[in-house]
Amino acid sequence: MMNLDSRLVGRISGGLAGRQPPATTDEALQAAKHLRESAERAPSIVAEVSGLDQASFTSQIPVRVVDRTRWAEAAAQSFNAIARAAQPVTAANLSEPFQSTGLPTPTQSGTSFSEAATTLRERAQSGIESASDLATSAGMGAGLAVMASSVLGQYDPFTGTDGRLLLVAPNIVAFGRSYDLDQSDLALWVSVHELTHAAQFAQAPWIRDYVISRVRPVMNGTASDDFSLSEGPGGELTAIMSLLEGYAEYMMNNVSRRMIPSLTKLKRAMTERRTSSNPLKTFVYKLTGMDLKMSQYSSGKSFVQGVIDEAGIEGLNRLWDDPLNAPSPAELVSPLTWVHRVL
Secondary structure (H helix, E strand, O other): OOOOOHHHHHHHHHHHOOOOOOOOHHHHHHHHHHHHHHHHHHHHHHHHHHOOHHHHHHHHOOEEEEOHHHHHHHHHHHHHHHHHHOOOOOOOOOOOOOOOOOOOOOOOOOOOHHHHHHHHHHHHHHOOOOHHHHHHHHHHHHHOHHHHOOOOEEEEOOOOOOOEEEEEHHHHHHHHHHOOOOHHHHHHHHHHHHHHHHHHHHHOOHHHHHHHHHHHHHHOOOOOOOOOOOOHHHHHHHHHHHHHHHHHHHHHHOOOOOOOOOHHHHHHHHHHHHHOOOHHHHHHHHHHOHHHHHHHHHHHHHHHHHHHHHHHHHHHHHHHOOHHHOOOHHHHOOHHHHHHHHO
16 A cells, blocks of 8 residues: 655655745744634634534534645645555454544744755665655655645545644735735635535535545556546546535635625635636646646535525535435536435
8 A cells, every 4th residue: 555755745845835925933923823713713603604513513623733844744644544544445454543643843934855855865765665655755745835835724534533624824824915815814714614624524424435435446546447537436526526615615705794804805815816827837736636626616616506596505405414415427517406306
């Protein structure tokens, strides 16, 4: 089984992601304070907007305020957790405990290439990992660099008992500065989006196995040559991921303005950020699959809006009751078809 070296992934990704926004110690501490306070406030807002019974559970989710390097480390740890869960069940691994790795204390600066090279050399000399794992880890670190410089937050449902919430402080601060946004409102907005994902997994525990079962052939190298993300298991994976993103997008954009007064400005800034033209960024997004994630926001949000227009939020939330209620790729672009089948 492939096992990424999360430390190496983080160092390479952090080194390639570029300099983080300058901040004094007081500014960094204030940003972290805003983020943690926002994560505490967000669960009640998610419950109010979504109507999900299990939304209050998200107050138990561990919160990590991280930099770009630590986010990339966490992404590698999450990948390893998915890879372990996707292993075929055998007598050899049935009793193997599912272990998670916590995040180290975040740093305030990026990582130099010399440090990354030192880490790579130490790992190779120690013989702990195979050459293949080291090469894959190095490639993953490079591939995550663009995401590490732009991702604002992430709920990781695959690491630890309850998952964990990652808030990438330097990227949130940089986004806020670029568009002159209220940092407290922005922090709460990001937290609402990510903790909506946590509420989804709490409301529908089947999602975790649903996702893993559909990535298992890819993770184990047994996927057929005609494997596609538009049909079959791959299409079902794309549909559920689009649904999760679109649902969270809808909820964050419909928070009461008494909770987030600058909501209109935040939405306008996010739209501009996603549509801004940058040839290099566009190329890397296509290379890493991030362009698919951007399309998921759009298709998923259209499905969610279509179902709500026809059946309200209560009808939409029926989708969490059973894995059979998950929309197919065809239903994702035809919400009424899903309504007629499920409701």
